[in-house]
Amino acid sequence: MLKRRPISVNTYSFTEAQKLAISHRNKPLIITGGPGSGKTTVLIEAAIARINEGQDPNSILVLTFGRERASELRDAIALRTSQTMLEPLARTFHALAHSILKAEGHNPILLSGPEQEGWIRQLVDGVEWPKELQAAIHTRGFTRELRDLMLRATERGWTPEDLEKNGQTYKEEFWIAASKFWKSYIGTLILADADHGEPKERLDSAQLVWRAAHVTRNAFKNQFKTILVDEFQESDKAQRALLENIATDDLVIALDQYSTVGRFRGADPDGLAEALAKFQAKGDAIQLSENFRASSAVHLFLEKVAGEFPKAPEIQSSSANNAGLVVAERFIDGANEAAFIADKLQRAHLERGLKWSEMAVIFRSPAQNSAVRSALMRYAIPVAGELQVLSENASIAPFLLLAESAIAGKLDLNTAEILLSSEFGGADSISLRRIRRELVTKYSGKTGLTGSELICQAIINGEYEIPSGASLSRVHLLFDIAERTAKKKSSQPEDLLWAIWSNAKNSDNELISEAWRKQALKGGVRGANADRDLDAMLQLFESARRFGQRFKRSDLAQFFKDIRKSEIAGDVITAKGQRPDVVELLTPFSAKGREWKLVVVAGVQEGIWPNLRIRGSLLGSERLAERDRNPDLAAIELELVAKAAVAVDELRLFYAAISRASQELIITAIDREEDQPSTYFDFAYEFCNPEVDLEAKPEICRADNLLSAANVVSKLRKDLLKNNSKEAAATLKALAEAGITGANPNDWYGIKPISSDQPAVADSQPIKVSPSGVEKFDECQLRWFLESHGGQDGNTTAQLIGTVIHKFAELAESSEVNLDSQIELLTANWKLVDPETGWISRTSMGRAVLMLKRFYKYRESMAGKRTFKESEASYKFNIGRALISCKIDRIETTVDGKLYIVDFKTGKSAISVEDAKTDAQMQIYQYAVGPDVAGASLVYLDHDLKGNKTRDQLPIDRKAVEARIERTAVMMGGKRYLAVKNSNCQFCNVATSCPIQIEGRGLYG
C-alpha cells in the first residue's frame, strides 16, 4: 500500500488584519476574504494560539466541509501541538451531527449518496406518479432529482407534509407525488434495517444535521468553548441552525461568498447575509484583502472575472512574488485540446521541475475528462484514479465474486470460468479448453460428471490433478482460505476481503497486492491503472470497515449484496498526506480549498460552462430553494430569479476554478462549427490577447511538436539513422539508461540485419502451393507468408464445424444415413466439436444443424440437373515449380456427361459474383480434374437464404491458369513478401507484425 508522506509545516509572516483575527477572543468574528487571502491559515493559527495559551484542545471545534478538508485541518493543527485530543478537533458538520446524536443515545447511520439512491430506486414503484413522469421513474436522472428534491426540502426544514402543501399552493403537481414517495421512503428506511439484523436509524445528510440541531437546543450549548468555521459559504440552512444552537461567544467564521461551489448540494450563498446578521450584531468583522496565492497574471485575471459578479467583491491587493502566466487556447477538436494539455504538463514537469501533484486539470463536469485522461496516460503522465462503481471495476470484480462464492459455498460454471481467467486464475480461453479436456478425459468416466461440474468441483474441493492444473490449484487454495474465513462466526466483511487480498497470487506466484504496488510505482498507463485498482481496493476495504462497524450482527452476504446494489461511485477516502505524486482531474467542487502551481481549466464550451439549465428542472429542486426564499413571487418571476441565480452560480464555479492556480493558468476550449467556446472562454481569450479582434476568426491552435517520450525517441532515431548524428546517439543512450521505452537499440527490431537473403524455397526445389493460398497471396503476400508459417490460431470452433460438415456431406453419399440421423449424430456428439457449454456453444450447434439442412436442400435442388460422382477427391500434380495437392469436396456429372466441381463453404461471407469468375481455388480444381469440366461452384451453407447461395465459374482457359500458378509459385518461394492494404486488414491475425499497421510498425523501427 502507499505510505503517508510527512506533512510540511509552513511559516508565515502575518498581516495586521490576520494578526488581529488570530488574537480576537470572546466575541463572534466574521472573516471575509477572497481566494488565497489566508482565511484557513488564520483559523489554524487561531486554534493553535488558544491551545498555546492553555485552552483545552477538546474545548475547540473546527468545522469545515468535506472529510478530506477536515482531515487536512486536523493534521495541520495536530502537527503543531503535543496535546492529546479525545475527539477529532476538526470535523465536518455531518460528523459533528453524528456524534451529537450518538451522545444523546441515538443510533443513526448516515446514508451515503449511493445508498440513498439505491433505496430510492427500490421504492420508486410504490407510488403512483403522474403520467408525464412514468417513463422517467426508473432512470438514474430521475433518482438523482428525487434525492435532490428531498434533500433541498429537508435542508430547509420542510416535512413531506410541507412539500405536499407547498405543491398545492404553488401548483407544483410533481411535489405532491414526491411528498407521497417521501413519506413511504422515511417509513421504509426504518423498517429496512431488519435486513441487517439490528435496529438503526438511517438518515440522509440533511436529516442528520436537522435532527442534531433539534437535540442541541437543550443539551449542547457550551459543549465547545471555541468554534472556528471554515468555508461557511458552503453551509445550508440546517447546518446554520445547528451552528446557532451550539455557538458560544468565542466563534470565528471564515467565508468567501464568491467562491461557493456547493450550491447543487444545498449550499445557500444567497442566505448568507441573514445567517450572519445575528453573529455580526454582537461581534466584529475583519476583511482579509491580500491575495498571497496568485501570481501577478492570475491575480489580474481573477480581478477581471470578479468584476463580472452583479455585486463585485472587494478588490484584493496582490502579494505576488512572481509574474506567472495566463494562457487561453482554442482547438480544432478534443484530441488536439487533450494532446496540448498533456504536452504543457509534460514540459512543466521536465523543463521546470514541477511535480505532477503541483498540477491539476479542472472541468465543469467529470463527464468531460475522458479525452484528457487518455492523453495523459498516453504520455505516461501519472494521473489520479477515476472513481468507479466498485462492482464495475474489472480488477475488483473477481475478488467480490470469490468472496460471494465462498460465503455461498458453491460455484456455477460461469463464475468458475471468470475466476480461472482472473488475475489470480491466470488462464486464457485456450488453457480453459485444455483444462476442461484434461478433466473430461481423466475423470469424466470415473465420476460421471460433465466438464463444467468437474471444473467447479476442482475449485471447491481441489480433488483432481491434471497437467494443466496450475490455475485450478491457485483458485482452489484461495477459495479454500476464503471459505474457511467466511465460515467463522466472528468474521466481518473486512476479514473475508483481507483473507482473499493478502493471499491472492498471480500466475508468477507473486502476491497480487505486491504486483499492483510495483506496477503503480512504475507509472505510465499500466501504472495509472494499477493506481486506480489500488484506490478501488482501498474503497472496498473502507466500505467493508464501515459496514462492519454499523451492522455488527448482519450476515456477511448482506455487505456484498449492498455493494452490488450500489450503482454510483462513492466518496474519495484518501487524505491529503496519502496523495501520491499524480496529476488530478477535478471539478470546481472537488478542487475546493486546494491550490496548484499550474491549473488547466479545460472544456470551457458553450452550454457546458456556463451551464444555465436550471438544476433539477424536472422535479424543481432549484425552484424549491428559491420558493423557500421568495414565498410570494409569481411563478414566472420565480423562474427568472432561479435563472439569474444559476448564472451567478456558474460564474462562482469558474471563479473558484481559476483561483486555484498560484503560478500559471491555462484555459482551453474547442472551436468548431458544432462546438463553440463559451463567453467565459472569450473573456479569458480577450484578456490574454487584447490586440486580437474576436469578431475576426481568431487563430485555432493545433497540438504539434509534442514532448512525449515516444515523439522525442522517434525524432532522435530518425536523426541518428538519417544523419548519423552523434548528439542523437548520446541523447538516446542517456534516455535508454533512464529506462525510456524505445530508446535502447536492443528494442529496435527493424534495425537488426536481415537474418537471411536466401529465397524461402531453394531454386532447385518444388514450391508447395495450396489452392486456397493463391487467392490469399494475391490479396496480401505478407499475410499469406506469416500465416502459412505459423502465424495463425490453432483450430477454432468455427474451423472444427467446417471440418465436421464436410465430413457429414461425404458420409451422406457413402452410407445409409439421412438428414434426421445425421442431425441426431451431430447433436449427440457435439461435445467433441465444442467442449464448452452455454449459449455460445448452443448457438454454434444450431448453426451446424442448419448447415446440414442446407446441404440436404442443395442435394434436392440438383435433382434432374447434376448427379453425384465423387466426394473428397484427392489430386496431386505439378505446374512448373508449383507442387499442388488438393482435395475437392464434391464432383458431379452434368446431364450431358461433363464433370462439375462443387466446393462447400461454411463461413458467413461470400465472395462477389465477379471475383468468382477468376477465383484461383475453383480454377485449380477445374485444372486438376481435367479438360472435360463444365464449370465449378462455391456453395455457401451458412447463409440465411431460402435457396442456396452459390458463386459460379465457367470452364477455364487452362494455359492462362498454368501461367498464373507458375507466376504465383515463384513469388511464394521468393525473398520478399509485400504487405498490401486490403478490405480484410481489419480481420488480419498478423497485423501486429505488419509494417503498414500502427500496431506492427514498432517491429520494424
Ligand code: SF4
Ligand atoms: S494487416 Fe493487411 S496489409 Fe498487413 S499483413 Fe495483414 S492483410 Fe496484409
